[in-house]
Amino acid sequence: MTTATFRFYARLNEFLPAERRGQAFSCSCARAATTKHMIEALGVPHTEVALVLINGQPAGFQRSIENGDRIVVYPKFERLDISTLAPLQPLPNGRPRFVADAHLGGLARLLRLAGFDTLYDNGYEDAAMAELANREGRVLLTRDRALLMHRVVTHGCYVYALKPAIQLKELYDRLDLAAHARPFSLCMSCNAPLRAVDKQTVFERLPPRVQERHERFLTCDCCARIYWEGSHWQDMRALLDSMNVSD
Incomplete structure (x- = not known):
């Protein structure tokens, strides 16, 4: 039997039982x-991992233990400088695009508000959503850790917060979205x-008060x-605007 010692840092501990945190x-x-295999067997989605060190040396996911x-x-x-090391799964180049699972409809709307191409349909099945994210180079957003462990998922993000506005702030901070935002474009x-x-x-489709008070309009x-x-x-x-304010 092979025995190894594991240590998880920062938010990854939230996926572990209390006695291992x-x-x-x-x-x-x-x-x-x-x-x-072992990282996910311990409950941590591989999509949440940036760097693995084995005996002090960087290692890939396929390294046998x-x-x-x-x-x-x-x-x-996280605020961890790994610039001199190759991250395991860097995000796709360019402006991030997303696909959100059935429980993140509010977040999907706010991401669109900020100008981020975000697919959402509460009828998506897990396998189809994972394949869609992989095929189109989208980041899969979910609070379902098992979904992030799907074998075809390359880019995924576990959403920790529960309320949409706080979820949006979480993604702004973790993915540096402010640099790519285009508000009110979608x-x-x-x-x-x-x-x-x-x-x-x-004009004929506007409420009377809007007809009187507003001059600029956008349409889809x-x-x-x-x-x-x-x-x-x-x-x-x-x-x-509050997304750009540091805590």
């Missing part, structure tokens, strides 16, 4: 078990691009929704 612990491993190995596992998106409802529209072309050619800078718009602008 914040400390090194020994664990029996199956013969020829890989690093990825040997008797007496000391394995240290660091999370993604429809919150259907994810399609918004475009400016002349007031007269939508997909669902025909109309957006204007009312109180809700201002609340959303304040929310997005």
